[in-house]
Amino acid sequence: MAEFLQLLFAGLTVGAVYALVALGFTLIFQASEVVNFAQGEFVMLGGMVTVFAFKAGVPLPLAALLAVLVAVAVGLSLHRFAIEPAKGATVVTLIIVTIGASIFIRGIAQIVFDKQFHALPAFSGDEPLRLLGAAILPQSLWVLGGAALVVVGLRLFMERTLFGAAVRATAANRLAAELVGIDTRRVLAFAFGVSAAIGALGGILVTPVTLTSYAVGTLLALKGFAAAMLGGIGNPVGAVLGGVLLGLLESFAAGWISSTYKDAVAFVVILLVLFALPQGLLGRRAIERV
């Protein structure tokens, strides 16, 4: 029981970060059908900027705020200088644009920061909480709480505000949204900004647990993408579900089967799921017109 709880919490913590990355993917995908492979770099920026600002003497909350602002600025520039000029390009071209951008961001980060691994102090101490024999880091609760807050907050924003309705309208049908006077360019810029902020927040929350370096973005982007696809892309509920599921599977596979192939779990699962359900777990069936 203790081991089960231990693995459960480890899986939920990692899964929450995958869920945030997958949510960022989904937000941008809904607004533009662009799969943004630079999503993982936002997580990296969140962690790295906080670490370096904190080391320079900035108080932790301010350092975190600064990191979110930097990530949002990078996200908006990515949209303005790479995605918008490439408007109308094919899916594969857009994928390569975002991958090129992620290589660029990583290249710059490696110069501005360094190539070392860095840690942050846990927000409320390292004394583990005891629960039925399992030791739970307080930071895990920060990650879970923060992720839950983001998911609920985003949901409320989408359902309750006028701009949220504009985002949903754009996701449903871009042309129709433009016809009723919605500035879809602003919606897309917003999607990039918010995705960047969500990613950065995930990076800040999880860095005390997992450490960070300039290169953590790639694998996070790939796993976040797998999580988003697992849930069925373009579905925020599916993205969160996919992320948490992936984190749990990884954690239990590492604990019970083999920690060497921990990273393989995500991709084995996505292959098996797609073979059985070609549209993901919650995806709608697409109908091809001739």
Add this chain to the structure above:
Amino acid sequence: MTPATRSKIALLGTLAVLLLVVPLLFPSAFHLRVAALVWINAIAALGLALLMGLAGQVSLGHAGFLAIGAYATALGPRHLGLDPLLSMLAGVFAAGILAFLVGRPILRLKGHYLAVATLGLGILVHLVVVSEVAITGGPDGIQVPRLVLFGWRVVGPEIWYAITGVVLLLATWIALNLEDSSTGRALRALHDSEIAAAVAGIDVARHKLLVFVVAAVYAALAGGLLALLNRFVTPDVASFLRSIELVTMVVIGGMGSIAGAIVGAALLTVLPQLLTFFHDYEHAVLGLAIVLFMVFLRQGIVPGLAGLFARGRRA
């Protein structure tokens, strides 16, 4: 002579002339080695160009097949005492079999789902070669014995330049013929609309599978040659970045263009060699170059330049 035959001969002729001229212009061993790398990457890119450009299917995990060819060439002699050339051919065969087995379920997927499935396949191959240290040497890589043909030790950049060049020429000839065959036309038809192609009597699944296997075989062949040329293999050949490089070669050169795949391979092979002068800035510059190319020459270099040329003549 049909126009298709004429353009085929023109491309093969240009390539042959290029193969002969490059050693005259750049005779140093270093340049010949880079050129041999270009030909090898071009072979892999050609296969991917058939899959992506002709049939409209994407693969973000193609380095997996490259790695199967490369590691087979290294592992056969090491563990089974086989001849490197025989091991390479076995690796090419194995890659074809793997593509055949996973091709049918994977190619049922479309768009982003196909992208994530192929990506997963490539990453799994990468994880296996990194983790199975006892067999593959893990992250440290593994040595490849020198190729010996009938008692003749195959060494020297000139020899490898010639070998890779001839293989590329053959690979290009086969790719051009495939493009200009009933199979090629079937692939183009299913690229436009799978349903319309199926209605016209084309076995969509079988044709997609065929081109997937061809692309895998091309990549494994390139991987094997790479292993023999470098005489060393590291898990880097299977990495996600390598898969992306291959896709970028095809897209930068011009999707659906055989010549484009070769141009793209040349650009993405030579560019990093030039960028080593920038040391730390290498990744930043490479990423920026990829974004700029994709934004400003969206159709790719070969079709893009052909378009500019045609417009210039009309004006």
